[in-house]
Amino acid sequence: MPPMQGEELRKGPWLEEEDKRLAASVALLGERRWDSLAKASGLRRTGKSCRLRWLNYLRPNLKRDRLTAEEETIILQLHKQWGNKWSKIARSLPGRTDNEIKNYWRSHLRRKAAQLGGQGNYQSIISNAKQDLLTPECDTVSLRSSNGECNKGDSLRTSDDICDMFGLSNFGIVGSPYETRMTDWLSHLSYGPGGVYHHGDCQSSELCFCFPSEDSYGGSWDSLGFLWDTE
DNA sequence: AACGTATGCAACCGCATTCTT
DNA sequence: GAAGAATGCGGTTGCATACGT
Known part of the structure; x- marks a missing residue:
C-alpha cells in the first residue's frame, strides 16, 4: 500500500516514542491486523515493520540475556535436525526469537562448526556441549x-x-x-x-x-x- | 590518535503461505 | 472457489561498537 502524500514512511531504528506508541496500540488492538494497527497508531511505519518490532523487541517475556549453554545445545541439536528452520527452533526456546537464534547461529555456532569442520566434528560440538551438562x-x-x-x-x-x-x-x-x-x-x-x-x-x-x-x-x-x- | 577490520544485532526485503472477504 | 490482503519466514543488509595495528 503506497504511503499517503506527505506521509513518508519511516525506516531504520525505532525511537523510544515509537516503541511506546506501538506497545500501547498492541495493548489496545491486539497482535493482528498490523497494517490497520500501524495506521491507527499514527506510526509512519509499515504493518510489517510494526509486527517485526513487536515480535523481536517489545513482546513481553522476551529474554534479553545471552543464550545459555543449554540453549546453545538445543539450537545445535535442532539445527542438525531441522536445518535453518529458525522459527521452528525458536518455538522450542521460550523467550527467544527466530531472528535472535538466526543471528546467534551466524555469529557463533556456524563459525564454531566451520572451525572444526565436517559432519563428524559437528557431532563433537554437540557431544562437548552435552558433556557440559x-x-x-x-x-x-x-x-x-x-x-x-x-x-x-x-x-x-x-x-x-x-x-x-x-x-x-x-x-x-x-x-x-x-x-x-x-x-x-x-x-x-x-x-x-x-x-x-x-x-x-x-x-x-x-x-x-x-x-x-x-x-x-x-x-x-x-x-x-x-x-x-x-x- | 587514527584508521581498518571484525563482530553483533536490528531491521529490511522478497517470496511463500494462510486468512478473509 | 477465487482474489486480494495479511502474515510468516529466511536471507540479507546496514550500522554501531569493539578490537587490533
Whole structure:
C-alpha cells in the first residue's frame, strides 16, 4: 500500500516514542491486523515493520540475556535436525526469537562448526556441549545428582524428585515447556524395560544413575529430538 | 590518535503461505 | 472457489561498537 502524500514512511531504528506508541496500540488492538494497527497508531511505519518490532523487541517475556549453554545445545541439536528452520527452533526456546537464534547461529555456532569442520566434528560440538551438562564419569552417558547423594532404592516419583535428582534446575529447564517431556522421559528410563542402572565400570565409588547403552535404548543422543519438539 | 577490520544485532526485503472477504 | 490482503519466514543488509595495528 503506497504511503499517503506527505506521509513518508519511516525506516531504520525505532525511537523510544515509537516503541511506546506501538506497545500501547498492541495493548489496545491486539497482535493482528498490523497494517490497520500501524495506521491507527499514527506510526509512519509499515504493518510489517510494526509486527517485526513487536515480535523481536517489545513482546513481553522476551529474554534479553545471552543464550545459555543449554540453549546453545538445543539450537545445535535442532539445527542438525531441522536445518535453518529458525522459527521452528525458536518455538522450542521460550523467550527467544527466530531472528535472535538466526543471528546467534551466524555469529557463533556456524563459525564454531566451520572451525572444526565436517559432519563428524559437528557431532563433537554437540557431544562437548552435552558433556557440559552431564557428568562424564561413566563410559555411558550418566546423570548424577548435583549433590552426589544418590541412594540405592530411592524412587523417583514426581517431576520435582527427578529435577532434584538430576539437577535439571541447573540447566534452566524447570518451568520451560520441555521440563515435562524431560521428566517423563527420565521417568520412563527409571521404570521402563531399559532401566536406569548403576554402571559396573563406573569409576565413582558412589552410586550413580546411568543411561543404558545406546543399543539398549535403541538410539543415540541425536534420537532425542522429540524432547524439544513442542509441535 | 587514527584508521581498518571484525563482530553483533536490528531491521529490511522478497517470496511463500494462510486468512478473509 | 477465487482474489486480494495479511502474515510468516529466511536471507540479507546496514550500522554501531569493539578490537587490533
